[in-house]
Amino acid sequence: MNRNLLISSIVTAAVLAGIAVFAWVSLFGAPERQAELVQFTIAVGKDDSSEIAAQLKEGGFIKSERGFRTALSGFIGAFSTCIDCIAPGAYKLSKAMNAWEISRVLKGEPYLKWVTIPEGLRKEEIADLFAQALLWSNEQKERWISTDTAMDFDHTEGVYFPDTYLIPVDEPTADVAARLRAKFEEKFTPYAKEAATQNIKWTTAMKLASIVQREAADKDDMPLIAGILWNRLLADMRLEVDATLQYIKGSKENGWWPKISSADKQINSPYNTYKNTGLPPHPIANPGLDAIDAVLFPEETDCFFYLHDNTGETHCSDTYEGHLQNIERYLR
Numbered sequence: 001m002n003r004n005l006l007i008s009s010i011v012t013a014a015v016l017a018g019i020a021v022f023a024w025v026s027l028f029g030a031p032e033r034q035a036e037l038v039q040f041t042i043a044v045g046k047d048d049s050s051e052i053a054a055q056l057k058e059g060g061f062i063k064s065e066r067g068f069r070t071a072l073s074g075f076i077g078a079f080s081t082c083i084d085c086i087a088p089g090a091y092k093l094s095k096a097m098n099a100w101e102i103s104r105v106l107k108g109e110p111y112l113k114w115v116t117i118p119e120g121l122r123k124e125e126i127a128d129l130f131a132q133a134l135l136w137s138n139e140q141k142e143r144w145i146s147t148d149t150a151m152d153f154d155h156t157e158g159v160y161f162p163d164t165y166l167i168p169v170d171e172p173t174a175d176v177a178a179r180l181r182a183k184f185e186e187k188f189t190p191y192a193k194e195a196a197t198q199n200i201k202w203t204t205a206m207k208l209a210s211i212v213q214r215e216a217a218d219k220d221d222m223p224l225i226a227g228i229l230w231n232r233l234l235a236d237m238r239l240e241v242d243a244t245l246q247y248i249k250g251s252k253e254n255g256w257w258p259k260i261s262s263a264d265k266q267i268n269s270p271y272n273t274y275k276n277t278g279l280p281p282h283p284i285a286n287p288g289l290d291a292i293d294a295v296l297f298p299e300e301t302d303c304f305f306y307l308h309d310n311t312g313e314t315h316c317s318d319t320y321e322g323h324l325q326n327i328e329r330y331l332r
Contacts, residue, residue: 119288148177158283210283213291214243222294239273
């Protein structure tokens with residue numbers, strides 16, 4: 001090989017190497033040389049690699065969406081979506097990380113996790129959700145139930161607001177309980193003012209809202225159920241709602257909201273609204289805003305009795321005789 005050809009080959013190789021390096025950096029390189037770790041949050045339901053890649057590109061964490069998906073997939077199936085390979089939550093990323101480093105972090109566990117609390121759960125059920133998401137031990141779960149949510153009687157139940165939370169995986173259980181109470185205070189503030197205007201104690205509103213939450217077929221049904229229960233309370237009638245019996249009987253072994261029998265109506269308990277007039281000592285569940293709103297703005301009705309048919313439709317009556325007829329018509 002002559003000298004000129006050798007030089008030409010070396011130059012060509014250098015150019016090709018430079019192009020390769022440039023391509024690698026363009027696809028996988030870090031956007032910045034130095035940068036601090038910051039929080040990068042993936043919302044619930046946003047676990048598709050294409051969506052995450054677009055979010056990373058928009059946030060300036062990666063140079064190329066294609067390069068990130070390639071790094072995430074390890075070249076195999078690089079251009080397909082990555083279902084369930086990244087958990088929603090918050091991660092610590094830096095713009096000084098390359099695509100491979102970012103993909104490695106996102107394939108690990110988030111340091112903040114999303115936990116969704118549905119409406120109408122009792123605190124033991126909420127503890128189960130946190131234990132599963134945050135990997136609580138049995139001791140931590142028991143502490144949540146018996147200590148963290150038992151600071152005083154009025155905060156034993158009903159104030160652990162149903163919502164979606166982004167929570168540090170190592171947050172103390174007491175702080176998790178305080179977080180939910182703080183959210184309740186935030187959401188309940190306008191309703192507290194309305195309750196005061198109507199001369200209704202906030203504890204009374206929450207007790208009744210928890211029952212409405214468990215008894216109503218859906219949110220559209222809540223104002224009517226609230227109106228009927230208010231009629232019973234104001235007439236000094238027993239509420240006679242099955243949900244309070246379920247609260248008494250509920251357990252991990254039998255389910256927290258088990259089926260009830262006629263014999264259960266004779267259970268000796270202050271929560272048994274078949275034997276006691278008035279409301280139970282504290283809420284039986286943690287209601288949402290629709291149930292609270294229904295209690296403060298109930299539907300005006302002459303009904304004192306109600307039932308739900310097999311489709312969930314409510315049928316009410318202003319007399320017990322009419323209620324018995326509804327039972328024969330809709331439940332037999």
